[in-house]
Amino acid sequence: MKKQSLKENLVYQRKLKGYTQAELSDKTTVGVRTIQRIEKGEVEPHLQTVKLLAAGLDVEVEDLIVLDDPKEEKIQRKWMLLIHASPFFGLIIPFANILIPLFVWISKADDSKVYDTHGRTVVNFHMSITLYFILSLLIFFILPGFNFFITGFIVLFSIIVTVRNIMSALEHGTCKYPLAIPFLKPKAA
Incomplete structure (x- = not known):
């Protein structure tokens, strides 16, 4: 997968697993509104939030975070x-x-x-x-x-x-x- 932004990677990984935003929220302690805001690019989440999302998606943190910054x-x-x-x-x-x-x-x-x-x-x-x-x-x-x-x-x-x-x-x-x-x-x- 080419380097993309966090929001693109999150949407990609979530859809790849077949989860809705609500289902991903249920698998983690991250609220649906927070997931929506991350996917729209409105917020840059804390590393702990990214870790929770990665665990909920069963992927590595590196699959979500872009280190080109x-x-x-x-x-x-x-x-x-x-x-x-x-x-x-x-x-x-x-x-x-x-x-x-x-x-x-x-x-x-x-x-x-x-x-x-x-x-x-x-x-x-x-x-x-x-x-x-x-x-x-x-x-x-x-x-x-x-x-x-x-x-x-x-x-x-x-x-x-x-x-x-x-x-x-x-x-x-x-x-x-x-x-x-x-x-x-x-x-x-």
Whole structure:
């Protein structure tokens, strides 16, 4: 389906399912008048309203919302920056490199598949890096002195990979975190 406005997508999806406006209202907690106003383009609904309509139609939110709006894309860029850059707090606060992206991911995962995918990837990578870091510190008892180089390499590697992925996520919407253990697996379709 080509990119259309929210009102066109809502009408299309509702008619595709064979629902009247009243039937859609019954399937959601959205009033008939609100549905009419959205379909006429008189109002821009809150994201929560769009989520309710998408659930009632049994479609994804992305099937209704159009992301060609520059303001919406600017907001998405800011969330992407927060998801990918927040692990740097781990340089100051122990385990913040995992906890802050984890909290951001939990709060944004249901809003978009993009946030869900990127959030899982970032959390997996930084959980892996933290595990590797702890193991490198334990190597001190086996190879005193040599572990300094391993630990330093792990910290430097994580900083370089994180910076690269911040730029990649903002410019292309993609990310690649090597050596990440998939602790958080993608949702089954």
